[in-house]
Amino acid sequence: MSFKEIMDSTHAVENHREILDGKWVASQANPFVKSLREKDFSEIVAGREDYREAFLPEGEMLKNLRCADGREEISDPLREGKLAEAGQCILYSDEELDKFVAENKGKIKSVCSHVGCGAAKIKYDQMLSAGLSLPAGVTTSDELGVYFSKQLADRLGAQYGHTGPEELRSQEHDERALILAHANFDASKIKDFPAHFSSHALTLNDNVDYIKASTEILSGIALGSHGFGSRFTAENPFYVVVVAQDAAELESIKSSLAYLIDKSEGRIKITGSIAPSN
Numbered sequence: 364m365s366f367k368e369i370m371d372s373t374h375a376v377e378n379h380r381e382i383l384d385g386k387w388v389a390s391q392a393n394p395f396v397k398s399l400r401e402k403d404f405s406e407i408v409a410g411r412e413d414y415r416e417a418f419l420p421e422g423e424m425l426k427n428l429r430c431a432d433g434r435e436e437i438s439d440p441l442r443e444g445k446l447a448e449a450g451q452c453i454l455y456s457d458e459e460l461d462k463f464v465a466e467n468k469g470k471i472k473s474v475c476s477h478v479g480c481g482a483a484k485i486k487y488d489q490m491l492s493a494g495l496s497l498p499a500g501v502t503t504s505d506e507l508g509v510y511f512s513k514q515l516a517d518r519l520g521a522q523y524g525h526t527g528p529e530e531l532r533s534q535e536h537d538e539r540a541l542i543l544a545h546a547n548f549d550a551s552k553i554k555d556f557p558a559h560f561s562s563h564a565l566t567l568n569d570n571v572d573y574i575k576a577s578t579e580i581l582s583g584i585a586l587g588s589h590g591f592g593s594r595f596t597a598e599n600p601f602y603v604v605v606v607a608q609d610a611a612e613l614e615s616i617k618s619s620l621a622y623l624i625d626k627s628e629g630r631i632k633i634t635g636s637i638a639p640s641n
């Protein structure tokens with residue numbers, strides 16, 4: 364690497380840090396971020412019309428499968444109503460994926476991959492370290508994400524789409540929370556909720572080990588160098604928001620994930636709510 368290249372890459376890191384600093388300051392003023400320091404998510408949304416409207420009518424679910432990544436938030440006919448899962452389910456075991464396809468064939472309208480997918484990178488690294496060979500023509504993690512998503516779209520009888528770099532909402536990971544919910548919950552309806560990861564694993568893959576692993580991965584992106592990182596503290600934590608069907612499920616998921624509080628030295632806080640009763 365030439366001296367100029369080293370200087371340029373140092374500048375890139377500096378720019379990245381400055382942009383994240385600016386986004387952090389802006390996100391500190393977000394009404395949810397402010398309220399969540401004092402209150403439980405359930406107290407904030409209680410009685411709110413937008414919270415009620417975020418739940419689809421009985422028997423319906425979101426139809427466009429996309430990544431949990433909070434930068435992947437664009438809306439077009441293929442992508443509105445985001446059904447979210449890390450890497451569009453790329454981290455599922457073969458058995459989990461077979462079950463997912465059997466349960467959702469014909470129900471899902473599209474599967475979209477995206478540029479710079481962290482989950483595809485994790486799968487790519489797992490395959491390489493396990494000595495598995497990549498599919499023909501695949502040399503990068505993003506290509507693996509595209510390959511996987513096209514195959515999954517085929518199996519589901521869904522359309523395939525891809526989100527390119529210019530379509531991402533943000534180039535930096537600026538997520539302040541993860542919403543872990545059922546497939547009938549559309550968090551985009553909640554006014555002023557900050558940038559967040561989303562996962563509909565409570566419906567799509569209720570294996571608690573998977574829920575723990577994917578929550579750890581998504582929180583890890585936020586708490587790592589690609590996200591707000593060390594800006595998260597016990598006073599300003601990353602929020603895992605569990606939106607459960609009932610109180611029993613909420614307590615069960617919250618207690619399964621409670622180990623993350625200690626593991627993150629209090630930089631992850633777990634909160635949540637249940638579906639409003641009609």
Ligand SMILES: [Zn+2]
Nearest residue numbers: 430432480481
């Ligand atoms: Zn992704």
